[in-house]
Structure formats: structure tokens, C-alpha cells
Amino acid sequence: EPEARAVVAFASRHPHIVTWLNLHTFGGVVIRPLGHGPDSKMDQADLAVFRQLEAWMTELTGYPTVSGYEEFLYEPDKPLHGDLTDYAYNQRGAMAFVVELWDLFAQLGLPRPKRFVDHYDRFSRDDAVRLAWWDRHENGGQIFQPWTEHLHPQLGLVEIGGPDPRFGIWNPPLGALPPMCEQQSAALLRVAALAPALRIGAVTRHELPGGLTRVEIRIENHGYLGSYGLASAKKLSFNEPVHAAVRADGCELVDPGSAHQVLGHLDGWGRGLFTGNNLPAHQRTRGSSNAAVATYLV
Secondary structure, eight states: OHHHHHHHHHHHHOTTOOEEEEEEESSSEEEESOSSSOGGGSOHHHHHHHHHHHHHHHHHHOOOEEETTTSOOSSTTOOOSSOHHHIIIIITOOEEEEEEEOOHHHHTTOOOOSSTTHHHHOOOHHHHHHHHHHHHHHSTTOSEEEEEEEEETTTEEEEEEEEOOTBTTTBOOGGGHHHHHHHHHHHHHHHHTTSOOEEEEEEEEEEEGGGEEEEEEEEEEOSSSBTTBSGGGGGSTTOOOEEEEOOOSSSOOSSGGGGEEEEEOOOOSOOOSSOSTTOTTSOOOOTTTTEEEEEEEO
């Protein structure tokens, strides 16, 4: 389809995209990968980063975060096909997730089931009564409209009315939009701040005999994520390692072929949550894997 092709073409032209947000309604929940398998099949370094996302989402929005496979399949063991988040995560290596806006279930005080998706299937008559009371007292009666008589030119006298799901079920009431926008924007900006951040850390010159100078340029990643984004994205064919390219200005490279140097991927400083690396009994570090040095003789 042309719309799907346009999304794929755009993403392919922008391989640096590291975060992918999809806004849906409704439910008040964040849905993350995997969509086709349990967490035990997921790259565990990726899962740790998504745990960090979950902590921030809970803090800033109050929404829980669930696995698309373990808590959001409508039918067990039948993954959804054509899922945009799965494409962004598996094919593009992005930290992709869905936010189902508007926590109607929390507004009604409904307990969370073991599988979040069961909220939608197991909405009982008593829950509908709760919704009607909430609509009357908190929503201005926008959902449950009175039945009114109408003379239809073919059917004769009929009644028109019943639930209108647009404001209160499918979407939040208009008064709830400002705080929701503020919360979701804060959460997205926090996630976007995980992006890799390459910097030139230091440039040093060593004078050598014969008018030669050795120039060393230290490239550092100051970002939370590595230059590859999520750990599982390293294997994707488009995910090229960091390289340094220089142009001589007022000097000359002894080896013109050294102008382009492949430095490899640079790790970030973040590791997500609950990886065991911060345990006081056995702390672990990656060392200086966040930096690399390009050397030129001029």
C-alpha cells in the first residue's frame, strides 16, 4: 500500500532514527516489543533499556508498560501482523513503543487484570454502570445520549441515541488534554534524550622531525545509548560503525588514504535497569569503549 511504502521509504532514508513513538487510543498503557515472542526471547540488553522506559512512563504518566506479546495479544499465541512498532524495532533498530492514551479504566477504578488486554474483553455490565455514572458526573453526559424519536422517510418512526464513544471512551474529554499532553511530552523527551551523542573530546599534536606532525583526534560518545542505538540493532546491515573523515587545510596528509578511518561502534554510558552491573558485590565497567582515537600524520 502507498502509505505503508511511504513510511518504509522515509525510515530507510533516515537510518539515524533511534526513537519511534506511536500514539493510539485508548487504555492508558504503554505497549513495547516483543510482539511475536516472550521477554525470554528478547535481547536482554534491549529489555533493560525498555525497563528504564517503563520506570519513566510510570513516573511521568502513571501508565503501566506491558509486553506486546505477553500482555496484549487479543488471541493467545497469535501475534498481530503488520505491526508498526515491531517493524521499527526489528527492522530499523529503534526504541519503539505504543502509547494507548486515556486511562479510562483507571478513571472507573477497575482493577488491572493479569493480561492488560483483558480490560477490553471483560468489560462487564457492572463496569458499564460505572461508566454511565462517571459519564454523568465527570464527563457532562457526552457518552450516553438520550433516545429521541425521529421520523425516517423509509422506516417510519424510529429512535436515535445510545452511546457516543468519541469523547470519554475513544478519546479523553477535552479538559483532560492539557495535562495529558504535558505528561506525554515530558516522557517522550526523556526517552529521546537517550540518543547517542558523539563529540570530539580532544585534539593533540606531536611535533616530529622533518616537518611532520602526528595529530590524534579522540572521538567520544557522551550519550546513554551506543552509536548503534539498541544492542540488537548492531546486526542490522544499515547500521554502519562510526568513521572519521578529515580534509587537509594548509597541510598535507602523508597517507591520503588515511583521510577516512573506521573507528567502530562506540558504547554509551547507560545500561538500562536491573542488569546486575551496579551490584556492590561485583561492579562491572565497559572501560573506555565509549571512545576511539583517529591518528593522522601530516
